[in-house]
Amino acid sequence: MAKKNRAKGRPAETTTSGEVGPRQPCPCGSGKRYKACHGAPGGSTVFVKRPFEGLASECDLVAMRELVPAATALLPLTGEYAGRTVRVCTLLPMAAPAMVRESGEVWLGLQVQHAFGDPSRDLAAVLLAAFEAEPGTPMVGLTEAPGEGPRLQDLVADEALRVEVHEGFDFWVADVEESPEVAAALEQADGAAAPTARLASVEAAYWTQLGEREFLRWVMPEPEDALLDAFARLHVDGADRVIDGARLIGMFRAHGVVAPVWELPDGTGVEGVEDGAAELRTRLDAALADESELTTEQRSARSGLANRQVTIR
Incomplete structure (x- = not known):
């Protein structure tokens, strides 16, 4: 006799905006389901998505x-x-x-x-x-x-x-x-400890070298959805590169903020990305201020970037 599908008799999970269902991943980034982590009996009674919000740095x-x-x-x-x-x-x-x-x-x-x-x-x-x-x-x-x-x-x-x-x-x-x-x-x-340096031209951006490859990891305070929209606009215009030859490869998500990551050409060094980062910050601010609807091409770019996000915690 075939086994019954128990999921058919299970009521669908319904959550209001901002809530986490018991079988959904815990937002703390542990990889566990919410009911086995912060939603478990005796688990933490509070989860703060953006714990350092309000601090100047x-x-x-x-x-x-x-x-x-x-x-x-x-x-x-x-x-x-x-x-x-x-x-x-x-x-x-x-x-x-x-x-x-x-x-x-x-x-x-x-x-x-x-x-x-x-x-x-x-x-x-x-x-x-x-x-x-x-x-x-x-x-x-x-x-x-x-x-x-x-x-x-x-x-x-x-x-x-x-x-x-x-x-x-x-x-x-x-x-x-x-x-x-x-x-x-x-x-x-x-x-x-990988070689790392903080950029002087913009806030919270760090050049690093992992093996033979160089990267720029830039933690940004703007809301995630707004950043995804802005980077989608820049990508379609070919303006999301921090310098020539660099490639935006994805984003880390941690503690309620996101950190876009670019792979840089070999030999760039921190000095080689300073001016480009400042210029990109100007373009990004303009894209963030754009309140028009995304085009079909921009929505496709946004989806591709969202699929390349990695949650650290």
Whole structure:
């Protein structure tokens, strides 16, 4: 006897705008269904799609958390913590969430995975715990959701970060004696760090070299749908290249923003893409301001670009 199709008797999922059905992928990017992740009993009660929204350097924070191997920036604080020195780092030894240096300076690691639904609140909870720790203390990761505490937006001043990109992770040992454990971690981390540089001509754009190939990865704050429309207009006009010979190959999607990626001609280097990126930013702004309906050709280009998106988380 043939098996009955159980799906036929199952009521169709209906969701309102913005809701996630139980059998749909969890928007946190885990790859699990929502009912087995943030929608599971005991799972996180909140998922924030764009956790760093409102911060002056939202896009650089996303880049440092997801795309850039080795970079640091002083984090400007406000309120009662304005006198504390905090340095955000892409990655810390053994992927520690934070470290309190002997000087009392706090280093906050961005490339950690707490998965409690709101990375901004998770990072703020680690930072507040570090303020209470003794100098020289490495922090352990969160073992439970931080609750209703502050978010980074509540602690950070409305100032842009000055991101410093490093060739490797020597900054880990710049102010301490190197231990065998840290030396081993440093060697391993340096081996995985691809050459990377931040562009000076535009915000949150990073040149990188992976093997023999060069790329530009540019985190942008505009809404995803608006960017797809704008890049579709540019593509049809042959104006989506950042420089001659470059090719827009897709987009990363992370923390509610998107990062278009171009493959660059060999030998471009960061200097070779600076002017082109500034000129593309001007063309993109004009395309974003265009409110006309997309043509059939533009809609086809938009669909092709949407199909080349990769969600990081």
